[in-house]
Amino acid sequence: EDGQLMTIGSDGVVRGWDFESIDAADSNGDCSRFEMEPMNEMVVGHNVCLSSVVKSSVPESFIWFAQDSSGTIWKLDLSFTNTEKCLFNFHAGAIQGLDVSKKSHLMATTALDRSVRIFDFLAKTELTSSRFNQGGTALTWAPPLVNHSGLLVTGFEDGVVRLLELFDPQRLHVVTGHHCKEGVDLRFKQAFKPHNAPVTAVAYERNGDILATGSSDCTVFFFAVGEKYSPIGFVRVPGPVQGLEWSPHFHVSLGNTLLILCQSGHVVEVQCPDSEAKEPAKPTKTFHLLGLPKMEIARRQAAREKKKKEKNEEVKESTEPEDKEEVEMKEEELPPIYIPDHPSPLCCGFYSQPGHFWLSMVHTQPNLHTIMSVKRQQLGRCKQSIESVKTSNLSQLYCMYDEDPAQRQDEPFNFLPVKDTDDDPVLSITFR
Template sequence: MSNEHKDDNTPKIPEDFFYDHKDHVSQANVSEDSGLPSDLLTLHHSFGYDCKRRANLHIIDKEHIIFIAGNMLEIVNINTKEQIHLRSTSGGGIGAVAVHPSRKYIAVGEKGAGPNINIYTFPDLKLYRILRGGTEKAYAYLDFNPNGSLLASVGADPDFMLTLWDWKQEMTVLRSKAFSQEVVRVTFSAELEGQLTSSGTGHIRFWKMANTFTGLKLQGQLGKFGKKEISDIEGYVELPDGKVLSGSEQGNLLLWDGGLIKVEICRKGKKSCHEGAIQQIVMDEGELMTIGVDGCVRVWDFETIDTADTTDEADLFEMEPMNELHVGSGVQLKSIVKSADLEEPTMWYAQDANGGIWKLDLSFSFTSQAPEQLFSFHAGPITGCDTCPVSHLAASTGIDKTVRVYDYVAKQPLCTSHFNCQGASLIWVPKIVDPKGGNILVGFEDGVVRLLNFQEKEKVDVHGRKQKNLSELALVQAFKPHTGCVTSLSIDSTGEILATGGADHSVFFLNINKNYEPIGFVKTPSPVTHLEWSPSHFDRNTLLVCCNEGQVMEIEAPEEGKYDTSHTFLLSGLKIRTHDFKSVKSRLRKAKEEEERLKKEEEEKRIRIERGLETDSDHGDEGTDLHYDNICKCMLINSDEKEKAPEEDTWEPYIPAEPSPILRGFHAKDQGKFWLSMGDFDAGYLYECEFLDDEEKKKVSANDLYEPTRTVAIHESKDVPISCIKFSAGGKQILMGLEDGSVRIQPLHNEDPGLMGSYWALNIHDTNYGRICHLATSFDDKFLFTVGADGNFFTFEIMEADKLEQKMTEARANIPSARKELEEKPIDDIDDPKAYSIEDAKQKSEYDRMIKLAEQKKEGVRGKVHEMRSKFKNLLERNGKLPPHLQLNRKVC
């Protein structure tokens, strides 16, 4: 390590801060009474990529690429596919990343309340510098200047603050509000020192670091579109002569000079330069390259663009690109970065918003290599995930219309199948139905359900040799039970009936034989959000149906052949019980406020008694009022000026006009009861409710009907909705996925959710848009899988049950003995009677600090005086060397 790493300004951080992909994810939030170890989960592998995030691909050396994955920075070896994960220190996530020109440092701008920019060294990933106070909630973009001495950062909503940092000194150089709307990019000019450009929603701005009478200032000139249509600007490049070339939403190029559009550039025939927005413009070794969402990289002649002009009223300059590369069908390029391998100067890596990372040869010669897709991921939210019941395989589906299968132990994706519609739900058929564990059921957005079989296939190459270890998903059966999205799939405990829930307000039942054969459907009052069959030990086989507008249904399992479906599949005569959720959250919050108020009053009373302002015998309104007068007198407040407390208005509980959606539901231990997780207003609690028969409903008052029988507050959840729930195999823990991207594990006492209190939580997916869509565990309960709306797919190793129980037992028993501690670590006594009191020590410390600051200020003044004396002496010497008639008189000097 170089000497600069040993600088005294290096922040002091705990030794256990750093970890690689083999270490435990130890940034978990664990409640004190949980007894759960912080290393309950170990990050095993990541199968996802947030490919739609802006500029989410960087090169750190010739072997490693880096990108943001949820609340972590992921470093991937291109050759070995090995992953290293660097967590967010704030827990709020990561907003932006930049690599230093020397490739020895990585700047990571975080998200959260008052986030920091952390500077790490590479390859040891040690925290080197911390930059504080640059934005309120999140960083949107970071960029180093060409020599690496300065760092520019721009904040996200609400401040959009542009800050220039002397990052090695952890000091702010200049600050200014970049714009009033979203700013997506800020960069230094590669040629002109002190010039920057920023762009974003409906704007581009040109900045100069200028010396003024009041010091160094950051001056920004807003680009004027004039007669041109205002456009969001994603990509631009600063030209050597000070002009700026930017893209536009329409796909044309805009040449800016002096804050005005000099010319708009298009292809011949007034065709746009790209079909769709231009995402990035790169100038490399004199070549101008544009990157578009149409999947094309085009190279333009720099001299022609730099001198482009037109007298046409439309201000359009037509030209054709010198070279172009179409990466592939369906590719949507977001950004490209140049390889750090000097032996491959024409190789670039590209971020594909359609779920890939590509290696591109941009030499544009006859020997150029074809584009190579290095990695393939889900593009956008992953909507379903489940695991094989007999082996270490997992499957997922998402809005990118793909279904994928992975070997999570080997950390390898096995196969991908593409369909014509977005995937919405997925279950791996249980062992009771398919003992070989090869079938997967997938529900799609158009109402179709497909049965897929995962199998190995043999492929014969051109030499007649068989290639093994190839896999595919073969279509076994396709049926369409719904006219809308298939939101949930569930197979009963006997393996005889499949139930599908749809956004078309229906639940469809199918009998499981060799094929899935329709039985019939039942209408629901609103779109179905979740289905769950009753456990095998229940007396009746029933289906719990949760709906989007707060309704719950219990439907008895239909019997095959009992219903007449000759004219319609609509089933009648099924025994159904219903429940309409009634909000009680406002009452719960009111009760909590009242409890806190009483506690506060008790504490205030205790303080008054200790101060002698009140005694225990003082009771009643009169006594209270008298003592209130005494307190007022002690505070020099005239008791006549007391304000009488206004009479409290009659409080009415708040019931939302639109019922909250039910996100998840599951059966309680007692038959007929169930638990609900709610969204919107009613989030923050688990509610136990009960089905009532018609006769039982008559015995309950209208006000109490449908109210929960029990509620459990989700501690420190900040009312974030629980989007998915799963139980561990032994039923001793409940696993929850939240809409803020965090995973929460809570131990259950007697397998009763109503008795949970302690918890273990980990922020893993993106805090802002990384809602956890699904949780799954492996068949042996050794792995946990989380998939989110941010496109990330994480695999964790779960601590073994025996080891977990041992650690929890140690945590509960590990209460140190005070006497033992006294013997092992004797307490230092205060023997000197003249020793400082706590306050005196504090005052002495403060006095010493002030003296030190004063001395530092004096030294600064002395330094300035010495500098001025040196300048004055130099002026006198220069004056003396001038001819006599040009010299200033000494009195003037």
């Protein structure tokens, strides 16, 4: 271009080189390297990754438009007399977390491009953004009963959870949609690292007293909510966490429980940690909550051993051979647990009416997606269990049952198959 060879790099720099010097380059001696300095240089930005450029259609113009794979469109004056200008700024790649404020027309998003952004969706304007050293993977807006000014809980790829407070949101005209960008800022409040893998879900319990965070490291961590969030402990689950759903207020008679959806196809339900556990644990004490949850296979094995022991005692007390044979005939084997070869990935789940929850899953059968409603037996304290069930020759579903195997209901009571949804499963459902 006008005697210059232009190079545009993923380091965010545009350089112009003298083409004649390159064309006439001649190395001396045995070295085949020819070194030269650029004629011009423009550093667009240190967090910029330029991937392509196109020249303006205006004749004799030095204006070029550059695409930044970090999420920006730049206007560059490659006469190297003026500075660059950002035309558009947006997330690079898929949005990993999104939530809306309960008090204003504001929306927060995060993505693997390491940014967290706040939008006024009525004014269709981005108000502010912050960048971090890791990509964002989960996000939720704290309910008003936790924070009135605006608090974001954001999870990241490295297992870190950050609390970000929106500075002075009262200056935003949330009714009209107009905004005042001056003073709007995200300010760091607290950070903690409960996981060793990407954070996949964060959720406040219905009273706002406890925050739960889930991760692909197959753990769920609980924190006591306050001016400073204090760790309570964690539970291990059968697979990477896909989502977290706390039971709503109208489930109060069944206790305060957390529904944990795993990418492995499991669903685990645990009781909310009691108030005594909200005190910060001592440094020498493990945060592992050993009482939650109990796996169904182990529980059923214990029940079987207990039943066998009781039968053996009855046999020992019997003196007649005929009675012994009769007792042995009465002993019945517990039905085997159905464990499918390829569990169906869970997309989402939520509590519906008291004692029931819904699950959305992708099946192993081609072109089939199913939404199921499951009746949840009343659970005792922390004695939750897990079992897989099979229905209608479709894929499997994991749900909770009562401690007594005789009182279980191993089948969903309703389901809705959705065909031709291989590439478009239901990922989010809200029950009102």
